[in-house]
Each structure stands twice: as C-alpha cells, then as structure tokens.
Amino acid sequence: AQSVTQLGSHVSVSEGALVLLRCNYSSSVPPYLFWYVQYPNQGLQLLLKYTSAATLVKGINGFEAEFKKSETSFHLTKPSAHMSDAAEYFCAVSPTGNQFYFGTGTSLTVIP
Amino acid sequence: DADVTQTPRNRITKTGKRIMLECSQTKGHDRMYWYRQDPGLGLQLIYYSFDVKDINKGEISDGYSVSRQAQAKFSLSLESAIPNQTALYFCATSDGTGINQPQHFGDGTRLSIL
Numbered sequence: 001a002q003s004v005t006q007l008g009s010h011v012s013v014s015e016g017a018l019v020l021l022r023c024n025y026s027s028s029v030p031p032y033l034f035w036y037v038q039y040p041n042q043g044l045q046l047l048l049k050y051t052s053a054a055t056l057v058k059g060i061n062g063f064e065a066e067f068k069k070s071e072t073s074f075h076l077t078k079p080s081a082h083m084s085d086a087a088e089y090f091c092a093v094s095p096t097g098n099q100f101y102f103g104t105g106t107s108l109t110v111i112p
Numbered sequence: 113d114a115d116v117t118q119t120p121r122n123r124i125t126k127t128g129k130r131i132m133l134e135c136s137q138t139k140g141h142d143r144m145y146w147y148r149q150d151p152g153l154g155l156q157l158i159y160y161s162f163d164v165k166d167i168n169k170g171e172i173s174d175g176y177s178v179s180r181q182a183q184a185k186f187s188l189s190l191e192s193a194i195p196n197q198t199a200l201y202f203c204a205t206s207d208g209t210g211i212n213q214p215q216h217f218g219d220g221t222r223l224s225i226l
Contacts, residue, residue: 032211
C-alpha cells in the first residue's frame with residue numbers, strides 16, 4: 001500500500017528563516033508527487049508538482065521541492081519565510097494518477 | 113466564482129439524521145472525489161468517480177454513499193449520521209485526460225453531528 005510520511009506535524013520558523021518541510025513516500029516506482037497548502041477555512045491549493053523533467057521543482061510563492069529517488073523524498077523548502085506562509089502543508093502522492101494519498105500534514109508557524 | 117463549490121459550508125445536525133453534501137464544478141473535469149479531514153490524520157478518501165457511470169469506494173466508505181448526477185455534480189450522503197462522522201469534508205476534481213494532473217479542491221463543508 002502506498003504511504004506518505006510527513007515528519008513533524010508542527011514546524012516553527014522565524015520570519016526570514018529557511019523553511020524545510022519533509023515528505024517521504026513508499027513506492028518502488030517514483031509516483032506523481034505534489035505539495036498542497038491549506039489556509040484556514042479554505043480548501044487545499046496546489047503549490048507544486050513533480051513532473052520528472054527536473055528533480056528541483058519550483059512552485060508558487062517562492063516554494064520549491066527537490067525529488068530524491070534514492071531517499072524516496074520530496075522535501076519542500078523556501079529560503080526566507082514570510083508571515084503569510086503560515087498554513088497547513090500537505091504532501092500527496094499518486095502512484096498511477098488515479099488515486100491520491102495524502103500525508104498527515106505539517107502546520108507551519110512563522111514567528112515575527 | 114469558485115471552480116469547485118461545496119454546499120453547505122457548515123452543517124450541524126443530530127445523530128440518526130440523513131445528510132447530503134453537494135459538490136458542483138465548472139472546471140469540466142471528469143474525475144471527482146470526496147475526502148474527509150480530521151485533525152492529525154490528513155485527508156482520507158471516501159469515494160471517487162471517474163465519470164458519470166463510474167463510482168468507486170475509497171479507504172473509508174462505510175457509512176457513506178455517493179451519487180454522480182452529472183459530470184459536474186457529485187453528492188455525498190450520510191444515511192444515518194453518527195458523531196464520529198463529525199469532520200471537515202472536501203470535494204475535489206481532476207482532469208483524467210492528462211497525466212500527472214493535480215486535484216482541485218472546494219472550500220470544504222464543516223459537519224458537526226451531535
């Protein structure tokens with residue numbers, strides 16, 4: 001069965017500091033990979049997706065993620081946190097593009 | 113206007129009541145999904161549909177049913193609601209005609225069962 005692990009259910013960073021949110025997946029074949037962001041009282045919005053064209057994927061709002069096949073990871077980073085980045089972040093995988101499996105989420109707090 | 117619209121946004125009801133949550137989309141996508149979100153558990157798939165005549169159970173379908181009335185409409189029913197079905201429910205769509213297509217979510221329905 002497919003699984004997605006997000007290490008750290010809560011992450012706090014200072015404004016201007018590096019953001020690193022971790023995601024590992026279990027699959028013998030690299031699946032389709034996505035990061036979503038959820039703001040309070042809203043649905044999930046796509047941040048970025050892995051397309052296999054490049055291992056480093058750039059998304060919206062300055063976020064990027066690096067696909068590492070050897071580590072089965074797809075960690076999300078942003079060089080400098082902004083207050084508006086405070087939200088819940090979800091990693092998702094889709095083995096075949098049909099069903100999607102979500103991690104349990106990481107709540108990001110940005111400290112002024 | 114939102115591309116994926118869920119109604120109602122909030123609902124409080126009593127145990128044993130029948131409840132229907134509705135989802136409509138203007139994205140023209142063929143695939144639609146229902147998830148529930150519980151704190152600390154992420155999103156769990158309840159049902160999904162790849163076209164009007166296709167309905168599939170997800171991870172946690174017990175106690176739920178769905179109806180795909182049209183390509184743009186996908187409703188979720190709780191025939192006899194119970195308190196542990198209190199959760200945030202999301203509808204999502206995706207385009208099945210391309211590969212690596214992401215999902216697009218509605219803003220959710222917050223359901224409380226007393």
